[in-house]
Amino acid sequence: MxxxxxxxxxxxxxxxxxxxxxxxxxxxxxxxxxxxxxxxxxxxxxxxxxxxxxxxxxxxxxxxxxxxxxxDTGFFRYIRSKKLNLNLKGKTLQIGSPLINATVTVSNDSAYFYVDNLVNSVYPLPFRDNSFDNVIISEILDYDIIREASRVLKNNGKGYLIINAFDGVRPVEGIRVLSIRFNIKFVRELEGFWIIEGTKKN
Structure with a gap:
């Protein structure tokens, strides 16, 4: 085993x-x-x-x-029914929790009721370099995922890190993680989530 x-x-x-x-x-x-x-x-x-x-x-x-x-908090807390509207333009990739509609989502079969285009993957992401206009990393704080998100994002593309405002993770932790590959533009709270936006570093 x-x-x-x-x-x-x-x-x-x-x-x-x-x-x-x-x-x-x-x-x-x-x-x-x-x-x-x-x-x-x-x-x-x-x-x-x-x-x-x-x-x-x-x-x-x-x-x-x-x-x-x-x-340790029990079995899967997973999917919230809440969806966020970020008014994104262009092709968007979402990694993690399916919080945004009309995206290609890298997640797990547990999420298939909540998204249209689901890709089961972990690392590396199965997409070419510079494939997306926007990348949303929802409820994941991992340097490898941030690097992969940057790789598949077009130059000057936007990256968003979304974390639950009530899960005990401070937004400064998200800023630290996202800033390894993104220039941070703003941080705001929306419907119980911290939204950290950045543009891809060249």
Whole structure:
């Protein structure tokens, strides 16, 4: 049996996970997650993953590499019925929780009732460089995902990081993550979510 345990147990997001213990038929191996997250743990499929609290988008993405995800706050908080309207123009990619309509969404089968064009993927994203006018990263704080979002975004394209304003994640954490590849333009609260907008760095 193969399973993964994300540590430390008091982390609130995948970004705060510093390591993981990979259990494979009685053997243990520690995986360092201090510099990258998604790319380090997606090289294999797991029977299940034990995790601390995750953002909804993070849980949906991890569900692509395991059939069973156990979170300390209970089973999947996943999909909210709330949809946000950002009035976006052009081709838009959404990664994580399906909060925006009329997009191509990279998520998990659990989200298929909520989106029109669903792509099951984790890392790397299955799109060519400079393919989208906008990229929305909803409820995921991960450097690898931000780098991939930047790669598939056209030059001067817009990137949006959306996090729940009531999940205990401060907007400054989102700004830090998004700013590795995006120039931050503004931050605002909309219908219970922090919207952090940036343009792709050249």
């Amino acid at each position: 193969k399973y993964l345990e994300l540590l430390p147990s008091d982390a609130k997001t995948l970004k705060q996970s510093l390591s993981a213990i990979y259990h494979n038929d009685g053997k243990k191996e520690e995986i360092d997650l201090s510099y990258s997250k998604i790319s380090q743990i997606t090289s294999d499929n797991y029977d299940f993953i034990f995790s601390h609290k995750l953002l909804n988008g993070e849980a949906l993405i991890l569900k692509n590499i395991t059939s069973f995800l156990i979170i």
